[in-house]
Amino acid sequence: MDAVHKIVAVNYSNTFPFVYGIEKSGLMEAYDLQLLHPVGCAEAFISGEADIALLPVGALNLLPEHKIITDMCIGAVQQVKSVLLVSHKPLQEIKSIALDTESATSVRLCKVLAANFWNIAPRFQAVQVKNHADFPEMDAFVVIGDKAFELAPRFEYGYDLAEEWFKFTGLPFVFAVWVSQPDVNLVLIRKLNAALHYGVDHIPEVVEHFREQFHGNFDLTYYLTKSIDYRFDEMKKKSLEKFMGYVAKGFQKLF
Secondary structure: OOOOEEEEEEOOHHHHHHHHHHHHHOHHHHHHEEEEEEEHHHHHHHHOOOOEEEHHHHHHHOOOOOOEEEEEEEEEOOOOOOOEEEEOHHHHOOOOEEOOOOHHHHHHHHHHHHHHHHOOOOEEEEEHHOOOHHOOOEEEEEOOOOOHHHHHHHHOOEEEEEHHHHHOOOEEEEEEEEOOOOOOOOHHHHHHHHHHHHHHHHHHHHHHOOOOOOOOOHHHHHHHHHHHHHEOOHHHHHHHHHHHHHOOOOOOOOO
């Protein structure tokens, strides 16, 4: 048996298919799987603590080098519904935006859209968005993950960042990709890719498997099959290249 490798993935419901596939594949004997928020995944991989990560693409520029190892990702063709800018004001009246400290990608995506598509120049501030009521002075909030479904109804306006990117570029958006450290066994990587495909191909079983621990107030089956698009295809690769180009031009800073 190969040495145990640590793998980190995002602790949101959009990773349920990946977790299910890994659990059913027998790979748990070769992997120590840990679920973290997106910034935590990035920190674990960049520090070398994790061998493989579902890495938010907003952190790719922090790596001296990286290798995308599977043809699976967390992506969206248009609306993703779980990465939002919510506000009590219309977009053009927004003067300040609170950024979710759990996020690496949506923060940069919001800044790219603000500067290049929405043509607004708000003040940005990092906050714990789940405590949004503690920041009444902020006009808008970037909210991600399952809590986006909970918080969205509390605001008059909501802008889906994946949909806004599509309006801007005509391309789908990629939120996270699988990357590995250089010394990870290629056989295990192939097995991991097969496990990820298995999970994505068995969504009804995934939903049933996680039913008891899922507490979201949204249709999980619809979300996993219609909102999230897991295939890292050529259009998503083109989109990722375009997004990273914007990051390289001056959107490296998170907060």
